Amino acid sequence: MAKVEKITEEDISEYTEILELPSGFIPYDFNSIYIRPFTVGEILALQDKQLSLDFLISLTSQAVKDIDLYNLSLSDFKVLVLNIGYLSVKDSGWTVKSTCTNTDCLSEISKHVTVFDLDFEDLNIPSLPLTVDVPDLKPYKFDVFRVKHQIILEKLTKDLIYDRISNNYYNKSNKLIYIQSLLVLSIITNIDDVDATYNKLYSLDLTKDQVNILDKIQTKLVHYIKPVEIKCEHCNTITEKNIILEIESLFPYDESEDSIEKLFNYG
Numbered sequence: 001m002a003k004v005e006k007i008t009e010e011d012i013s014e015y016t017e018i019l020e021l022p023s024g025f026i027p028y029d030f031n032s033i034y035i036r037p038f039t040v041g042e043i044l045a046l047q048d049k050q051l052s053l054d055f056l057i058s059l060t061s062q063a064v065k066d067i068d069l070y071n072l073s074l075s076d077f078k079v080l081v082l083n084i085g086y087l088s089v090k091d092s093g094w095t096v097k098s099t100c101t102n103t104d105c106l107s108e109i110s111k112h113v114t115v116f117d118l119d120f121e122d123l124n125i126p127s128l129p130l131t132v133d134v135p136d137l138k139p140y141k142f143d144v145f146r147v148k149h150q151i152i153l154e155k156l157t158k159d160l161i162y163d164r165i166s167n168n169y170y171n172k173s174n175k176l177i178y179i180q181s182l183l184v185l186s187i188i189t190n191i192d193d194v195d196a197t198y199n200k201l202y203s204l205d206l207t208k209d210q211v212n213i214l215d216k217i218q219t220k221l222v223h224y225i226k227p228v229e230i231k232c233e234h235c236n237t238i239t240e241k242n243i244i245l246e247i248e249s250l251f252p253y254d255e256s257e258d259s260i261e262k263l264f265n266y267g
């Protein structure tokens, strides 16, 4: 893994204070974060197509004051990176493409979005951790899904095949290894042995009503981006498009070419 040299920044006035994050700062003992723009070197490093989460964290930590990024909720971390990106390159953002859902139209539609167009599911809980009054679930304290949990998830599943339809992980011989929702729940508990927790949750003897509890826990603790609405230029139909913020696409700026061209003088 590449290492990043620490850039020392003495003057806090060069930092911008971030007061809004998807989690509402509920999981933390602080309520704002100071960020500075990425340097040119950092921006170039971020364009690596093979960008790993560890390297992104290492780069981002240089531009953030006194915060353990591994402890941020994954959604907060992504929004923080997008905010730093916006400070660094004003045209940052990307074009979301889809097809008009009006079956008489079916035009190609698109919309340019920046971090400020993203709307996250709120973390709708007053405090953490979450415990559940069901005997078999009582020992578990559930935490919000944080960056450190994503690292564990990636390590456990790196040699597995993820099926986006069933949300299951399989090995190369097509054997079901993890159900994603159960794996995520196992990772965010206070118990370190993820596989043991997974097996316990998998073997729980719950009533049908209680099975929904597991879903509900996940909904409360893993917060997602709401779909972006794209209006069709031809028929005005609004189509919803889900956005998945993959690590590799956190720092795109697909429309910067034109604005850079404006800065050049010839002859």
Ligand SMILES: [Zn+2]
Pocket: 100, 101, 102, 105, 106, 107, 232, 233, 234, 235, 236, 237
């Ligand atoms: Zn249309």
